[in-house]
Amino acid sequence: MPRSLNIAVIPGDGIGKEVVAQGLKVLTSVLPQDVKLETTEYDLGAQRWHRTGETLPDAELEALKGHDAILLGAIGDPSVPSGVLERGLLLKLRFAFDHYVNLRPSKLFPNTSTPLAGRPEIDFVVVREGTEGPYTGNGGSLRTGTPAEVATEVSLNTAYGVERVVRDAYERANARPRKKLTLVHKNNVLVYAGHLWKNIFDRVGQEYPEVTTDYLHVDAATIFFVTQPERFDVIVTDNLFGDILTDLAAAVTGGIGLAASGNINPTGAFPSMFEPVHGSAPDIAGTGKADPTATILSVALLLRHLGFDAEAARIEEAASADLAERDGSFRTTDEIGDALAVRVAD
Amino acid sequence: MPRSLNIAVIPGDGIGKEVVAQGLKVLTSVLPQDVKLETTEYDLGAQRWHRTGETLPDAELEALKGHDAILLGAIGDPSVPSGVLERGLLLKLRFAFDHYVNLRPSKLFPNTSTPLAGRPEIDFVVVREGTEGPYTGNGGSLRTGTPAEVATEVSLNTAYGVERVVRDAYERANARPRKKLTLVHKNNVLVYAGHLWKNIFDRVGQEYPEVTTDYLHVDAATIFFVTQPERFDVIVTDNLFGDILTDLAAAVTGGIGLAASGNINPTGAFPSMFEPVHGSAPDIAGTGKADPTATILSVALLLRHLGFDAEAARIEEAASADLAERDGSFRTTDEIGDALAVRVAD
Numbered sequence: 001m002p003r004s005l006n007i008a009v010i011p012g013d014g015i016g017k018e019v020v021a022q023g024l025k026v027l028t029s030v031l032p033q034d035v036k037l038e039t040t041e042y043d044l045g046a047q048r049w050h051r052t053g054e055t056l057p058d059a060e061l062e063a064l065k066g067h068d069a070i071l072l073g074a075i076g077d078p079s080v081p082s083g084v085l086e087r088g089l090l091l092k093l094r095f096a097f098d099h100y101v102n103l104r105p106s107k108l109f110p111n112t113s114t115p116l117a118g119r120p121e122i123d124f125v126v127v128r129e130g131t132e133g134p135y136t137g138n139g140g141s142l143r144t145g146t147p148a149e150v151a152t153e154v155s156l157n158t159a160y161g162v163e164r165v166v167r168d169a170y171e172r173a174n175a176r177p178r179k180k181l182t183l184v185h186k187n188n189v190l191v192y193a194g195h196l197w198k199n200i201f202d203r204v205g206q207e208y209p210e211v212t213t214d215y216l217h218v219d220a221a222t223i224f225f226v227t228q229p230e231r232f233d234v235i236v237t238d239n240l241f242g243d244i245l246t247d248l249a250a251a252v253t254g255g256i257g258l259a260a261s262g263n264i265n266p267t268g269a270f271p272s273m274f275e276p277v278h279g280s281a282p283d284i285a286g287t288g289k290a291d292p293t294a295t296i297l298s299v300a301l302l303l304r305h306l307g308f309d310a311e312a313a314r315i316e317e318a319a320s321a322d323l324a325e326r327d328g329s330f331r332t333t334d335e336i337g338d339a340l341a342v343r344v345a346d
Numbered sequence: 347m348p349r350s351l352n353i354a355v356i357p358g359d360g361i362g363k364e365v366v367a368q369g370l371k372v373l374t375s376v377l378p379q380d381v382k383l384e385t386t387e388y389d390l391g392a393q394r395w396h397r398t399g400e401t402l403p404d405a406e407l408e409a410l411k412g413h414d415a416i417l418l419g420a421i422g423d424p425s426v427p428s429g430v431l432e433r434g435l436l437l438k439l440r441f442a443f444d445h446y447v448n449l450r451p452s453k454l455f456p457n458t459s460t461p462l463a464g465r466p467e468i469d470f471v472v473v474r475e476g477t478e479g480p481y482t483g484n485g486g487s488l489r490t491g492t493p494a495e496v497a498t499e500v501s502l503n504t505a506y507g508v509e510r511v512v513r514d515a516y517e518r519a520n521a522r523p524r525k526k527l528t529l530v531h532k533n534n535v536l537v538y539a540g541h542l543w544k545n546i547f548d549r550v551g552q553e554y555p556e557v558t559t560d561y562l563h564v565d566a567a568t569i570f571f572v573t574q575p576e577r578f579d580v581i582v583t584d585n586l587f588g589d590i591l592t593d594l595a596a597a598v599t600g601g602i603g604l605a606a607s608g609n610i611n612p613t614g615a616f617p618s619m620f621e622p623v624h625g626s627a628p629d630i631a632g633t634g635k636a637d638p639t640a641t642i643l644s645v646a647l648l649l650r651h652l653g654f655d656a657e658a659a660r661i662e663e664a665a666s667a668d669l670a671e672r673d674g675s676f677r678t679t680d681e682i683g684d685a686l687a688v689r690v691a692d
């Protein structure tokens with residue numbers, strides 16, 4: 001276990017600031033006294049953009065590299081044109097720091113509500129590729145705004161990029177009791193990318209004889225997410241399919257207020273970044289209605305990534321216990337954060 | 347109402363043959379005596395491919411053009427490499443006949459089971475673009491099979507292609523009581539295609555002042571499909587997002603056994619094609635377990651498209667009544683077809 005922790009904090013927009021405050025509260029509370037915690041806040045997001053036109057200046061990008069990890073709240077505001085902050089800040093970070101494993105666990109905790117009848121057992125993790133696919137920004141528009149406009153989006157997929165994330169997913173599946181890995185793609189239509197994924201998935205699988213494998217088209221996968229989510233253990237998939245599937249997974253496991261994620265660079269070459277799956281929710285910003293649990297669970301992922309396994313587990317147990325005791329009465333963002341900070345300190 | 351009907355039938359693979367037989371049974375039963383029905387079966391699919399290596403020869407494509415509409419069962423078999431029949435037959439038909447409106451209604455009929463707790467009211471229709479987006483087959487692979495492989499998939503979007511389907515969706519929304527149209531895309535990441543869609547959506551919307559509009563990212567849309575499906579009336583979206591959303595929609599409205607679809611060329615330049623959303627389900631082929639309702643409801647869409655409104659409505663009412671009276675006991679594909687044929691004849 002490291003003796004110090006140097007975290008970059010990007011609260012971002014809307015409820016981002018509120019939930020990040022709770023994440024830091026719980027982080028402070030869970031860490032052993034003798035671990036030195038340093039945090040540096042970075043002012044990035046909609047306000048900064050309005051003020052200076054900057055999304056992520058080189059100096060900040062450089063400075064961020066010096067941290068052990070990044071905790072991010074949420075990015076985005078209706079006052080900023082769609083895509084500016086997503087591409088210029090959030091995705092820029094994921095790409096610049098080569099976050100090729102976008103890790104998104106989904107678990108239906110006891111007592112949390114799900115839109116699914118029958119409360120199936122849900123406990124899977126999606127390993128979403130984070131640096132390729134349709135997210136590369138490769139594309140363009142010709143004769144923009146005219147009746148003759150043509151707009152393209154290019155999904156880029158490399159053996160290099162696919163193999164490393166597939167390998168990571170096999171490792172994770174192999175370390176779990178059920179040892180099952182499902183590849184999700186659409187290889188009957190996206191034949192070039194699909195065959196690349198499927199071939200690498202099959203080849204790497206030979207090195208993991210204990211892992212049971214499975215392939216599903218993305219459309220079929222959404223069906224099983226609602227009819228048979230218990231069939232999933234680890235899922236590996238491309239950037240866009242992973243985006244879609246993990247929101248659906250969050251919805252069936254108690255909502256986006258509980259879904260944590262890690263943008264991980266497993267090599268350690270750059271800091272990994274942890275964030276709730278939800279967005280900045282400007283409609284409830286400032287009302288105290290945001291559930292900080294997703295951010296707090298993202299802090300657990302951060303801690304595990306940095307070798308604080310026991311502390312990560314304490315947070316997860318605390319969140320689970322807190323959820324189990326919820327009785328439906330309203331608690332503010334702050335109150336939930338306080339409750340979890342107390343629990344993890346025990 | 348036309349006095350004759352000249353239908354091309356492509357039973358295809360697996361349960362395709364079985365469900366199409368029921369669709370034709372109901373079609374024969376519902377049509378007025380004096381309407382002359384002619385059907386021509388086309389032997390296309392996995393068996394044909396194994397026998398001759400052909401997916402859709404020019405002669406057949408040419409012959410298909412002579413029909414008023416096409417009824418298709420299902421295409422695909424595990425013995426055929428993924429993509430061969432999809433690209434070479436199913437998508438080839440959709441593209442060759444310019445089926446730019448892929449119409450997929452979703453309705454939770456009374457008494458049908460849904461994985462969603464609380465049985466929300468669901469009655470919406472997805473207008474999926476059918477001839478562009480990531481489905482164009484535009485892409486490739488370089489250094490295939492080597493560690494240096496790069497595979498691309500290009501999503502192609504044109505103002506021409508987007509405007510015509512958006513316009514069709516506004517027309518449909520305008521004709522429904524709730525008059526609400528939701529655009530689903532991912533314009534914060536796929537900015538080129540996303541902005542093209544959004545701009546055209548907004549501009550065409552000015553011609554439909556009575557239609558309420560809404561925009562959702564595809565990931566958020568999947569959340570609402572399970573938490574708040576009653577919010578949707580008409581959805582317009584791109585080819586790939588539509589593929590994913592309509593399988594999810596089918597799952598929450600009683601399963602893929604009930605989901606109908608039409609691949610429509612609204613100009614009439616080429617025959618439109620009607621098919622269940624489900625696949626060939628080789629695992630249950632020949633067992634009599636396939637529910638032909640999706641195909642029979644696709645026949646209703648076919649009839650409405652050709653001006654047989656009363657007959658289409660009779661089929662939909664019959665399916666709804668049949669579903670309402672189901673008591674969970676097993677009925678074969680044939681028995682369900684018989685029951686519906688009797689109902690529509692009344």
Ligand SMILES: CC(C)[C@H](C(=O)O)[C@@H](O)C(=O)O
Pocket residue numbers: 086090091243277534535565
């Ligand atoms: C905000 C957006 C760019 C982002 C994504 O699409 O990855 C978000 O939806 C997510 O899942 O983290």
Ligand SMILES: CC(C)[C@H](C(=O)O)[C@@H](O)C(=O)O
Pocket residue numbers: 188189219432436437589623
């Ligand atoms: C079989 C496949 C090519 C097809 C599609 O992706 O469109 C199917 O999933 C559908 O929805 O009709």
